[in-house]
Every structure is written in structure tokens, then in C-alpha cells.
Amino acid sequence: MLPNVKINSYQFLVLVILFTIGTSILIVPSALASDSKQDAWIAAIFGTGIGLLIVWFFTKISLFFPNLTFVQMNETLFGKWLGKSFSFLFVCMTLLYTAILLYNSGTFLTTHQMSNTPIAATNILMAGILVMGVRLGLETIARSAEIFIGVFFLLFIILVIFIVPQIQFENLQPVWEVNIKSLARSSLLLIVVSSVNAVSLLMIFPAFINKPKSAQKYFLIGNLIAGIVIIIITLLCILVLGADLTARQMFPSYGLAKKINIGNYINRVEALMGTLWIISLYFKMVLYFYASVYGLAQIFNLRDYRALTYPLGMIVVILSLIVYPNVVDQQKFETTIGLYFSLTIGFLLPLLMVIVYAIRKKQLKKVTKAS
């Protein structure tokens, strides 16, 4: 059987925070502002609220079977063939998202910092540490996350304090101009990116947590903390850059860091702030990759999931290079097909699980007791 590791609730909390912030911190303010303009922060609050509901829903489902991962749950609920095919779809999604995040990290680095470096070079290096992390196992990932969350919040607080002098409250007015339709549309992206995609975390929760019951609370708290970070970043982008510039920029929070200038002395620190996004991007990526590798290993009943890391790592690098023909296509995908794909796996599938569970409840109890 696959090696049995356990992480504690605090480590899980840290992973949830980093996973949820993930890419949202880089791209969500722009997406929110293009639909909701200066009310983007309201959309962020709205999105975080709905996101919490979704995460609560996930925790409820996963605690049907506190010892099984998402992939195993599929198999128990839907039977061997149907369950495995659902799981395969799930693994396809997480693998695709690993590649997309790799593409994002590559684009971010090559747009702003190393414009002449081929994107393949940055992606191969990033994929290298990705494979390394997953090979070392969940415990190592969780422990390094514990260290990096400190760095992350230190940089985040520095960013917030340094940017405060540039705030112009007029940028927020008029408040509540947005109509419900565009509010819902723009917050949907945030809900999907930070909460619905957290379905991938069901590969860890609750099977690899030492106290699943208390970790349930931490799942929600982690999502809330990350949501607050995103709300703050969105609010700052609007307050400092204004709605129009926020929507126009590819990575508005990086534009925010560019604005830092304390007495002509502390400025040009955006490269340092880039660390922030790289940390959150890495942990989101590594958790997606872990979910795909581990999920695939469980589908095929492999003895050790590590055998899959190299081939899947290579696939991810290649996929990250060809996944989008260009940046515009990426934005299109994220706001259309990507949304539906995530919602299918991250919302419809769990909903189906609840229904099947309700129907087969008695029968399943016998099975689990027998085993």
C-alpha cells in the first residue's frame, strides 16, 4: 500500500492558506476590477463568503469516509469503473492546473523580470523543485510551508504598510455602483479559483490528517484568512491604482509593489515582492501536482506513487509550454472553459456524491464495517 503519512492540523491550515491565496493574489484583482470596477473589493468579500460555504460543503462530504482520499471515495461510492473514470477526470484537472500554474509562474517571471529568458528554462527549473517536493512527500511539503508562511506574511505586511501612504480614497467612490449580475460574474472567478479548486485538497483531507475532526475547522479558517488577504490586496489595488489601471494590468498586485516609494529611499522593491507570489504559486502548484500524482497512483493501485513523479513532471513541463498559444487565450480560458471544468469536478461531482451517498447509505455502512 502507499506510505501512510500524517500531518497535523496546523500544518494543514498553512497549506490551505497558501493554496487558496495561490494565483488569486496575482490575477484576481484585475479580473474583479474589469467587471465590478471600483466595487471589486465588494466582489472579493462576496466571493470569499460563498467560497467558505463551498469549503464547508467539501468538509461535510469528505467526513463521510474519514480515512479515504477523494479518489478512493469515488470508487467506494460509484463502483470500480465509474468511480475510476470520475477520478481520472479529477486527475486530468489537477494535472492541467499544475501545468497552467507553471505557465503562470513562467509568464510572470518572463514578463516582468527576465524578459529574454525562454519560458522553457524557468518552467523546467520550477518543475524541478515541484518534482522534488512531491518525491519528498507530504510531510516535507507541509513543514516547508510552515517556514514559508512566515516569510509570506512578513512580506505581505511590509507591502501593505509601505503602500498605505499612496492610498486615495476617492478611487473607491461611488460605492455600490455595480449591479448584481456583474458582481456575481466577477466573484464567480474568485470562488472557483480559490474555493472550488480546493477540491484538490480532498486528496489530503481528511485521510492524511491526524485529527480530521478539528482539521475541518482549520480548513474553513484557512480559507477565510486567505480570503481576507485577497480582499486586502484587491482593496489596495483599487485604492492605489484605481479601478481602470487595476483592470488594465496583467498582474496588478505587482504594479502595486512598483508603486512603493518611501521618501525616495525605499523604492524599486517589486522584485523582492515577487517572492510573495512565487511562494504562494509554488505551494498551490505542488499541492495540485501531489493530488495528480497520488490520485493516479491510487487509480492504478500502484505500490509507490513516486514512480509517477518524473513522467508526470515531464508532461507538466511540456503541457505548460503548449497549454495556451498566447496570453489573451489564457484569459479567455480562465473566464470560460476553465470555470466550467472546475465547476464540474469541484461542484457537480461532489453534489452527485452526496446524492449517491444518501441513496446507498445503508449498503455502504455494511461494506465499510465489513472491511
Add this chain to the structure above:
Amino acid sequence: MKRGIFILLILSIILTGCWNRRELNELAITLALGIDKSEDEYLISAQVVVPGEVSLTGGKVGSPVTLVQARGGTVYEAIRKMTKSSPRKIYPGHLRMLVLGESVAEEGIGDPLDLISRDWEFRSDFYVVVAKEDTAEHILNIQTPLENIPANKMFNTLKVSEENWSATSGVTIDELIVDLRSEGKEAVLTGILATGKQEGGSSKQSLETILSNINIQYDDLAVFKDDKLVGWLTENESRAYNGIINEVKSTVAAISCPNEGKANIEVLDFKSKLKGNVKNGNPEVDINVKIVGNIGAIECPIDISKPESIEALEKIYEKEVEETINNSITSVQEKYEADIFGFGDAIYRSNPKEWESLKNQWNQHFTELPVTIKVDVKLRKTGTVNNSITEPRKE
């Protein structure tokens, strides 16, 4: 363990430095960029630092900067073409000034600015100015006293004068783009012009006399409509503009005394609030100005040891500020029909629903917009002395 060390060694060979490093001595560090347009072609002038001349040891014989120029159908093309005459590639990461020639400004600045907001090497903290009745090329071709590098002189002068005189406005590139994109505010840029003898500014000899033959100085503000230059404000209008948009930090104002002569007020704190309102479908704007100042100089017979005279001076100054602002708004409304003050934005902020119907004919509405101005002046101190030197001694 041994394998780990081996891999580490291999990696350290592969991963040294960056993919395509550019050492400092391969860069042409550009501090000012000028854009002119002639016959459908852009002429780009880049003021590039000559490192040897600005180093602390040695140098100091030639000019600290040099001008690299190229023509091209687009700005990007021209910048890349500069490599034809410059041994180093233009690096705009330290850009301080972007000077737009009057010809470009009149034709529209939107297109040439796109590159600058899109390219990753440009930052967003440099100032944009317009060469008044001149080309950008000529402005960048002038040596300056005090500051070795003309671009730095331009940057610092604009910064200092914006803070202390308030008739100029340091507009950075993002502020400009926000104004250009906004439906309720037109853009404004500070003008820059060459003074003195018009010849020989580029040689260092022009600095060998105490009063330099030629110098660059800032002038009043240029008014844009959409992205085209439509005219220039006067000095008073420029100061009123800065007052309305709440950009005055400190300034000095000359006011007339109750009887005759002049007094100066040193403005320490200048706050203005713009409030839009729509009444029965008609937009209107309230401007609320609060000024705190000191008496800077008294050049008239007035006994300022009496509280009444301070009060009288406050009243006079209030009235003069109100008049200046009022006249400036009327003149902009009549002459340019361009809402540079952001009144449209103010109405959008207060009445977003009504703005939807107003914005299509905003220029029309702007010209007829009623503006109410309220000024409140508080004079706190009288400087280091009380009465003026010429005031007769009290017996």
C-alpha cells in the same frame, strides 16, 4: 550523499548568473526620452548618461550626457533603431523625464504612450512634460547648471517647484494614463521651455558664465482634450488648477492690503474638496477650500499686531482665491471646453446613475456647469517679527 554533492556541483556550473545578463557597461542608461513627430515619422531622442563623465574620479572634460536619436514609423521601432548609432542598447529603467514635443502633443499622445505603458522595462514613476512651442529634441539638448545631468535637473526642478510654488504639476505616466482614459477628467501636463539665447546650449561652454546663456525652465500647464493639446493655461489659472485638484502643498500668494500695497501669504496647508451634485437633472459642483497660512511679508502700512487686521487680511485672501478659481474655471469652460478639473469624475462619484445620461454630452454640460466656491482662510503666525519695518514706531 556523494551523489547529492555531485549534483550540486553540476548545478552550480549550469545555474551561474542569468540567462542573458546585461552588465552595466553594456547599457545605455537613459534618463530622459523625447518624442517629436515630423512628416509621419517619430523622432526619438534619448538623453543617455556617459558613465565616465559622471564618475567621481576622472572625467569632467566632456558632456555628462549624450543624445542618441533615431527616426521611425513607431516609437518602438525608433528606440530599437538607436542601436544604429549607439554602441549600447537603450535601457529606460531609470527614466526620469519624458518630454513630448509640441507637434506630438497636438496630434495626439495616446499612440506613442502605448509602448511606454506596455513595455516591461519602463517603470511608472517618471514625469511627463510638454515642450512649449519647441521640440523635445531641443529641450534635451541643453546643458544645465547645478545638476550635472539635465534630466535630473528637470526631474528635481519639477518636484521642488510643484511642492513650493504650485503652478506646475508633476504628472507621472500612470496619472496621465488614468486621466486620458477617464470620461470625467481631461489630462493636464506641465510645459517646459528653453530660455535665454537659443544657440549653443548643448556645449558645456554655456555653463562657463555665471548666468548661463540658455536654461530650461518650467512654464504653465498644457490643456489636453482627449489626447490632443488644445492650449495653455496662464500662471494664475495653473495655480487655480492645482488648488482645485488639491495638489497644492505650499505656495506663496501676493494679496493686496486693505488700503494700498501688497502683503504675502505663505500657504502652509491647502485643502480643497470637490463635491458633485445633480439637482433636477442639472449637474453642479461645490468646491470647498481650506487654507492655513502665515504672513510671509508685509509691504504696506498695516498694523498686524491688531487682531482685526489679521481678520481683514484673511477676508481679502479668501476673496482673491475665490476670484482666481472662479475666473480660471470660466476661462477654461469658454476657451477649451475641456474638463481638466475632474468635475465629471466628481459627479460620477456622487451620482453614478445620473452620470450615465450626462456623460455623453459631458463637454457640453461642462461649459455650462455652475460652480460654487467656498474659501476659508486661517492665518496663524506672523513670522519672526510682528509689525513691518516701515510701520511707524508706536509712542
